[in-house]
Each structure stands twice: as structure tokens, then as C-alpha cells.
Amino acid sequence: MSNIEHKSANEWYVSRFRTFEDKLNGQSKSFLHDIRKNALVNLAELSFPTNRNEEWKYTNVTPILKQNFIPAMISTFPKIKKEEIKQFLFKDFDYHLIVFVNGLFAEELSTIGNLPKGVIVGGLNRVTKNNPDSISKYINNLSKIDNAFNALNTAYSYDGLVVIVPEGMILEKPIQVLFLNTSKDDLVLSVPRNLIIAGKNSQVSVITNYRGYGNKTYFSNIITEVYVEENAIVDFYKIQNENDESFHIEKVQAIQKKNSVFNHYNINFGGAIVRNDINTLHDDQNIETHYYGLYLAHGKQHVDNHTFIDHAKPNCMSNELYKGILDDNSRGVFNGKIIVRKDAQKTNAYQQNKTILLSKTATIDTKPQLEIFADDVKCSHGATVGHLDDTSEFYIRSRGVPQELAKSMLIRAFANDVIDTIKIEPLKEQLNHMIFEHLHRVEIENKV
Amino acid sequence: MLSIKNLHANVDGKEILKGINLEIKTGEVHAIMGPNGSGKSTLANVLTGNKSYEVTNGTVLFEGKDLLDMDPETRAREGLFLAFQYPIEIPGISNATFLKTALNEIRKYNNLAELTPKEFLDRIKDKAKVLGLDDTLISRAVNVGFSGGEKKRNEIFQMLMLEPKFVLLDETDSGLDIDALRIVSNGVNIYRNPNNAFLVVTHYQRLLNYIQPDFVHVLSKGRIIKSGGKELALELEEKGYDWIKTKEFETEKV
Numbered sequence: 066m067s068n069i070e071h072k073s074a075n076e077w078y079v080s081r082f083r084t085f086e087d088k089l090n091g092q093s094k095s096f097l098h099d100i101r102k103n104a105l106v107n108l109a110e111l112s113f114p115t116n117r118n119e120e121w122k123y124t125n126v127t128p129i130l131k132q133n134f135i136p137a138m139i140s141t142f143p144k145i146k147k148e149e150i151k152q153f154l155f156k157d158f159d160y161h162l163i164v165f166v167n168g169l170f171a172e173e174l175s176t177i178g179n180l181p182k183g184v185i186v187g188g189l190n191r192v193t194k195n196n197p198d199s200i201s202k203y204i205n206n207l208s209k210i211d212n213a214f215n216a217l218n219t220a221y222s223y224d225g226l227v228v229i230v231p232e233g234m235i236l237e238k239p240i241q242v243l244f245l246n247t248s249k250d251d252l253v254l255s256v257p258r259n260l261i262i263a264g265k266n267s268q269v270s271v272i273t274n275y276r277g278y279g280n281k282t283y284f285s286n287i288i289t290e291v292y293v294e295e296n297a298i299v300d301f302y303k304i305q306n307e308n309d310e311s312f313h314i315e316k317v318q319a320i321q322k323k324n325s326v327f328n329h330y331n332i333n334f335g336g337a338i339v340r341n342d343i344n345t346l347h348d349d350q351n352i353e354t355h356y357y358g359l360y361l362a363h364g365k366q367h368v369d370n371h372t373f374i375d376h377a378k379p380n381c382m383s384n385e386l387y388k389g390i391l392d393d394n395s396r397g398v399f400n401g402k403i404i405v406r407k408d409a410q411k412t413n414a415y416q417q418n419k420t421i422l423l424s425k426t427a428t429i430d431t432k433p434q435l436e437i438f439a440d441d442v443k444c445s446h447g448a449t450v451g452h453l454d455d456t457s458e459f460y461i462r463s464r465g466v467p468q469e470l471a472k473s474m475l476i477r478a479f480a481n482d483v484i485d486t487i488k489i490e491p492l493k494e495q496l497n498h499m500i501f502e503h504l505h506r507v508e509i510e511n512k513v
Numbered sequence: 514m515l516s517i518k519n520l521h522a523n524v525d526g527k528e529i530l531k532g533i534n535l536e537i538k539t540g541e542v543h544a545i546m547g548p549n550g551s552g553k554s555t556l557a558n559v560l561t562g563n564k565s566y567e568v569t570n571g572t573v574l575f576e577g578k579d580l581l582d583m584d585p586e587t588r589a590r591e592g593l594f595l596a597f598q599y600p601i602e603i604p605g606i607s608n609a610t611f612l613k614t615a616l617n618e619i620r621k622y623n624n625l626a627e628l629t630p631k632e633f634l635d636r637i638k639d640k641a642k643v644l645g646l647d648d649t650l651i652s653r654a655v656n657v658g659f660s661g662g663e664k665k666r667n668e669i670f671q672m673l674m675l676e677p678k679f680v681l682l683d684e685t686d687s688g689l690d691i692d693a694l695r696i697v698s699n700g701v702n703i704y705r706n707p708n709n710a711f712l713v714v715t716h717y718q719r720l721l722n723y724i725q726p727d728f729v730h731v732l733s734k735g736r737i738i739k740s741g742g743k744e745l746a747l748e749l750e751e752k753g754y755d756w757i758k759t760k761e762f763e764t765e766k767v
């Protein structure tokens with residue numbers, strides 16, 4: 066049964082390609098188009114993952130495949146006004162703002178502002194036209210097509226975030242990237258294709274902010290490639306707050322060079338089915354990688370985080386902390402893969418996953434996956450699943466605080482380890498606010 | 514103020530309190546002493562409403578109201594306060610947020626207006642000074658990274674902030690150095706007045722030199738086996754608990 070459905074999903078998306086191609090005008094001669102056409106072949110051949118696939122054991126994507134989504138380029142959706150986006154933005158700090166609507170660059174909504182010389186922040190389509198050489202060697206060079214979702218993104222890749230920070234450049238203000246997804250009638254497929262290149266000795270902070278506008282079902286299927294060159298520092302925040310009817314799949318593939326630092330923050334609130342693959346390859350020595358994750362789910366939400374750190378070289382460290390709060394009938398999946406290859410002596414790798422279940426029917430499948438081939442390494446991992454602590458709740462209530470508020474305090478306390486690692490101070494309080502809003506719980510604000 | 518009659522309570526199905534009777538009047542300070550595991554913290558937890566402790570028999574009236582019928586937050590709003598033997602850490606919640614939330618809940622219940630931010634901050638400064646606490650403590654997360662002694666001091670700070678009518682101190686002296694003990698006791702004595710009352714659980718006479726009790730009770734195996742004035746504490750310090758136990762054992766035998 067499911068095979069037929071999956072095949073028809075492939076057929077559906079392959080069949081839309083001609084219409085898509087017609088929309089490209091002059092763009093069908095760019096190097097990007099060769100990439101698309103190759104991916105189209107993959108899209109016809111590769112099957113969408115099923116639960117028989119070990120990597121997708123706990124995540125059933127059938128509900129995504131049952132619907133015929135229309136790639137954003139060939140679908141219709143309402144125009145968004147500048148005033149409308151304000152409510153979705155993180156505020157109280159300075160940033161360069163770039164906005165995508167259904168994955169397509171919306172210049173009129175963006176306020177990129179002044180950028181230091183040589184820095185590029187823009188939409189992929191524009192950059193492909195104007196600066197093809199700056200990206201042609203990078204795009205699609207890191208991310209392999211692992212499954213039909215990746216092929217689907219690549220075949221329809223047209224726009225997405227491009228950030229290029231040249232050697233030695235420190236971008237002072239973070240880049241806030243709003244991916245707003247919206248539609249009136251069509252079931253829209255949004256396929257942002259993101260590329261971040263942080264040159265040698267450069268530093269950049271990017272906040273990707275995925276939001277749903279309205280309650281129409283849509284599907285975000287994203288690929289993000291990140292190059293962290295020698296000595297570079299990249300802080301990459303992903304805050305996913307799609308609407309509850311939507312589907313969200315992102316694959317991040319990063320590569321790090323000597324002495325570089327990559328901090329990935331992965332905060333998930335929305336979506337009916339969410340799947341994140343966060344992969345980093347250590348391509349030289351003295352590299353640091355930090356993964357921080359927080360996933361909240363309620364109702365029937367399903368959120369799956371698969372992380373992977375490929376320790377291929379010696380003297381590197383990785384540190385991972387993923388925490389989840391699951392309510393109602395929601396379901397979480399965490400799979401933390403760490404490979405320490407034979408050469409990777411003196412590796413330090415730490416991983417922790419902690420989940421709190423707020424209801425009797427919420428569930429989590431958590432699995433560390435450590436494959437260690439070097440002998441001189443320090444690795445540790447741990448996974449805990451529990452409930453809000455009764456003794457702590459009693460302590461708080463014994464001060465006159467009602468039970469609901471006491472629980473909120475404990476939720477905030479639990480999320481704090483992750484929230485506290487965020488370097489942009491105003492973001493912390495806004496995320497705390499989103500936690501309570503999302504869990505439909507009384508808010509605790511740290512204010513006097 | 515507090516009237517405990519024939520109180521029995523279980524933990525994990527095991528009977529820990531086996532019929533406690535105790536009358537505490539407004540303005541009084543009572544001390545409870547007794548060996549480890551005799552049920553002192555259990556009594557404190559039962560009075561505060563910890564639901565891991567199951568009351569199987571007896572009544573507790575607090576200013577004439579049925580205390581056992583109230584949830585922990587209502588007891589606090591009625592004016593009960595427990596300084597915990599092991600205070601809890603709450604990362605991500607500042608002392609200010611915590612106390613402001615608690616204080617406003619208590620005030621709301623008693624039909625009082627919320628404190629203005631200025632009133633609140635003034636009160637904090639005031640009370641922090643009494644206990645020799647640094648003002649910066651207020652922006653730190655509740656008990657996170659506090660030393661054992663600091664946690665105890667913070668309990669008393671909370672007491673001063675919330676102004677309860679009836680205070681239970683569960684081994685607030687343990688883990689305090691000599692100076693801290695003096696400061697904490699001073700905090701309690703400043704707060705002590707004819708309109709409130711205290712039940713002080715301790716192992717040591719030392720604390721009772723500072724906080725002078727009106728009555729001393731000995732709790733053993735879930736029962737109050739002896740009560741007296743403050744001189745009883747001195748006697749216990751000198752002779753331990755065995756002499757009472759033996760005596761009681763003999764009376765039971767007879």
C-alpha cells in the first residue's frame with residue numbers, strides 16, 4: 066500500500082517540473098539548472114523514506130506524501146505587506162533582515178541594510194544571476210542526496226538564503242532570516258535552499274526564523290549548507306515555529322576547517338511532522354562544535370531530531386545538549402550519532418538528551434549512536450526521560466504559588482540550560498515567551 | 514493558632530507519625546528535638562501539605578480552619594511557611610521573579626493590592642540587609658549555585674519577604690557557620706512578635722540559645738514523648754535521648 070503512495074508522490078513532483086521550468090525564463094541556463102535536472106533524475110528514482118529505513122524508523126512521512134503540494138514557484142499565494150511581518154520578527158536588537166515568503170526572496174519585505182564590503186546577504190536566485198562564481202563551487206557540494214526529500218528540494222531549488230562573509234570579516238549584527246509560509250488555496254511546497262559561507266577568520270551569526278501565517282497546510286522542505294572555514298566562528302540559530310498543520314523537514318550539512326567553531330541552536334515549536342537532520346563534518350584539527358536543541362510539542366505533533374557529528378580528524382571537540390518538553394499525545398524522536406574515525410585521536414565528544422513528559426500519553430524515542438574507531442578519546446552520552454519534579458513543585462507551591470504557575474516555573478527551569486547558551490540576550494526572553502505560548506501554559510517572566 | 518490532634522501519617526505505606534498532639538498559641542515558640550528518622554521533617558511536610566505524605570488520622574486546625582483540607586499554596590496564603598531542611602534549586606527563575614510571584618499571590622488571596630516595583634525593591638533591600646545578603650542575590654536564580662549556608666539564609670530571607678503568621682524551621686541551623694547562625698537567628702528574632710508563632714526543628718541546643726523557645730518537645734518514633742520548658746533542651750544536650758526512651762519504655766511495660 067504505502068509503496069504505491071510513495072511512488073505517486075514521486076510522480077506528482079516529477080510531473081510538476083515542466084511547468085516549473087517554464088517559469089524560469091533565462092535561469093534555465095545557469096549552473097543551478099544542471100543541478101536541478103540531475104536531482105530530478107534522483108527524484109524519479111529514489112523512494113521517500115519509510116519506517117523500514119533505520120534512519121526513519123520512528124517517523125512516518127505518509128501524511129506528507131498523501132498531499133499533492135505545489136512548488137511555491139508555480140503556486141499562488143497572497144501578497145504579504147510589510148506591516149504584517151512585524152509580529153513574526155525577533156526584536157529589541159539590531160539585525161540585518163532578509164525575508165522569504167514560501168521560500169522565495171521578498172525584497173520589498175527585507176531590510177538588509179548596509180553590509181561591510183564583500184559581504185553578501187541575499188536570495189539564491191539573485192546571487193546565482195549576479196555573483197555565480199561566489200557560489201558555484203559551494204552549492205550542492207556538501208549535501209549529498211540521501212533520500213527523495215533531498216532530491217525534491219534540489220530539483221526545485223531556486224531561492225533561499227545566501228550568506229557569504231569574506232576572509233577576516235566580522236559581521237557585527239546578526240542576520241535575521243524570516244521564512245514566512247502562507248497560502249490561501251494551494252497546498253504550497255516551500256523549498257528554501259540555503260548556503261552559508263564563513264571565510265577564514267570570519268565571524269557571523271544567523272537566526273533563521275520559520276513561521277507559518279494562517280492555518281493552511283504547507284510543506285517546508287529545506288536544505289542548508291554551511292561552510293565554516295579556518296578560524297571562523299558561526300552561530301546558527303534555527304527557530305522553527307511553523308503552523309500546527311504544516312510539515313517541516315530540514316537537512317543541515319556543515320563542514321568545518323581548522324580551529325573553527327560552529328554553534329548550532331535548534332529550537333522547535335511548530336509543525337505537525339518535523340524532521341531535522343543536523344550534520345557536521347570535521348575536516349581538520351582543533352575544531353569545536355556545539356549543538357543545542359530544544360523541542361516542544363503538544364497535541365499530536367511529531368518532532369524528530371537526528372544529529373550527526375563526524376569526528377574525522379584529531380584534537381577536536383563536540384558538545385551536544387538536546388532537551389525536550391512533550392505534552393498531550395505528542396511524540397519526540399532523538400538520534401544523536403557521533404562517529405570518531407580512526408584518525409581522530411584526542412577527540413572529546415559529549416552528548417546529552419533530556420526529555421520531560423507532561424502527559425501520560427506523550428512519548429519519546431531517544432537513542433545515542435556512538436561509533437568509535439580511535440582509542441585515545443573521551444566520549445560520554447546520556448539520555449533521561451522524566452516528569453516535572455514533585456518535590457520542586459511542592460517547594461514552589463509552599464510559597465503560595467498556584468500549581469499551574471509552579472509547573473510553568475519548572476518548565477522554564479528545565480529549558481533554561483539550553484536557552485541560557487543563546488548569545489543574543491533579548492532572544493532568550495522572547496523564546497521563553499514562546500515556550501509558554503506554545504504549551505498553552507501560564508507565563509513566567511523574569512522581570513521586576 | 515495551630516492545634517494538632519492525634520495526627521497519623523504514612524510515607525510509602527509505612528506509618529511515620531503515630532499520633533501527634535500539639536497546641537501552639539500565638540506569640541509562642543516551640544522547639545522539636547529528636548533522633549534522626551523520628552519524623553520531624555515528616556511533621557513539617559505534613560503540615561505544609563506535601564502530598565507524598567499521607568495523613569491517615571487526626572486533625573490540624575490553623576486559626577480554626579481545617580489545614581489538612583487545603584492545598585500547599587492555600588496554606589501558604591493563609592500564613593504558613595516552612596523553611597526547608599533541603600531547599601530546592603530553580604534554574605532560570607530569579608529570586609526576584611520567584612518572590613514577586615509568591616508575594617503577589619499571597620496578597621491577592623488576602624485582598625491586598627500588588628506591591629509596586631518600588632515597594633517590592635525597597636522591601637528586598639530592607640530584608641536583605643537584615644540578613645547581610647548582597648543585593649545582587651535577587652537577580653540570581655533561586656538557590657542555584659548557593660552554598661548550603663546561603664540556601665538556609667535564603668529561606669529566612671523568603672520568610673521575611675512573605676511575612677507568614679506561622680513559621681516552621683526545619684534544621685535551619687544545620688550547615689551554618691557560627692556567624693551565619695547568629696545572623697539567621699537574629700533575622701528570626703527580629704521577625705518574632707506576639708502575633709506570630711514558630712515551630713523550630715533542631716538537633717542542637719546552640720540554636721535555642723539564640724532563638725529562645727517557650728516549649729521544647731521530644732519526638733521519637735513518631736510520637737511526642739516528652740514536653741517541657743527550655744531547660745529540657747539543655748538536659749537533652751547533656752544526656753541525649755536514651756534516658757527518656759528508657760523511662761517511657763518502662764512505663765509502657767508497667
Ligand SMILES: Nc1ncnc2c1ncn2[C@@H]1O[C@H](COP(=O)(O)OP(=O)(O)OP(=O)(O)O)[C@@H](O)[C@H]1O
Pocket residue numbers: 524525529547548549550551552553554555556565598
Ligand atoms: N519521602 C520519603 N520517602 C520514603 N521514606 C521517607 C520519606 N520521608 C521520610 N521518610 C522516612 O520517614 C522516617 C522519618 O523521616 P524524617 O525525615 O521525618 O526524619 P527526621 O526526624 O526529620 O530526621 P533527621 O533528623 O535526620 O532530619 C525515616 O525513616 C525516613 O526514612
Ligand SMILES: [Mg+2]
Pocket residue numbers: 553554555598683684
Ligand atoms: Mg529532618
